[in-house]
Amino acid sequence: MINIEELKFDEKGLIPAIVVDAVTKRVLTLAYMNRESLQVSMEKELTCFWSRSRNELWLKGETSGNYQHIVSITADCDNDALVVMVEPDGPACHTGTTSCFENPVFQSEERHEFSYQGLMDLIEGRKVEKKEGSYTTYLFEKGLDKILKKVGEECTEVIIAAKDNDKPETIYEIADLAYHVMVLMIEQGISLEDIHKELASRHVIDHKVKQEKMTK
Secondary structure (H helix, E strand, O other): OOHHOOOOOOOOOEEEEEEOOOOOOOEEEEEEEEEHHHHHHHOOOOOOOEEEEEEEEEEOOOOOOOOOOEEEEOOOOOOOOEEEEEEOOOOOOOOOOOOOOOOOOOOOOOOOOOOOHHHHHHHHHHOOOOOOOOOHHHHHHHHHHEEEEOOOOOHHHHHHHHHHHOHHHHHHHHHHHHHHHHHHHHHHHHHHHHHHHHHHHHHHHHHHHHHHHOOO
């Protein structure tokens, strides 16, 4: 860990802070911190920035309630920029959107950005706005029993592929299983954040168990 004194603030005493959702990995906003706001951020574990327009400290969420709970702060190789991983209570942008970055400038026709949340949104869209010929819509129309049957079938396919030590086939089947589990999640009203929080809580428990074993 480095300390604040090792960071390189610009001539105005500021350092850029890129805020990223710790669950979705989506960039939420770009803001600036000075030494004081960074210190406040670490003490409160809430993002606090320096407002260049108002020329004052700005605790994100103080008026809106959309606090950003800090998971970690990491400096780049030159120590002159920060990445702040957070768990947000609400939208990051003053316009009410999740992220401040919502205006596409360019999109490659050959390469496409993928995210689990993007896939979840697509799956949910197939449930809300049914699309004719869509396999996902078909699963939702058939209901829970059909979805559970497919999850069970894909579990079996993963086991068979792994037992055969067929890595490419195992990857393929795991992807199929992941997709069908996500369909089940949407059907049951379970979000990626729900799973993230559950796994995070287990990590803490596991860490404590390891510490207890080491002290015995």
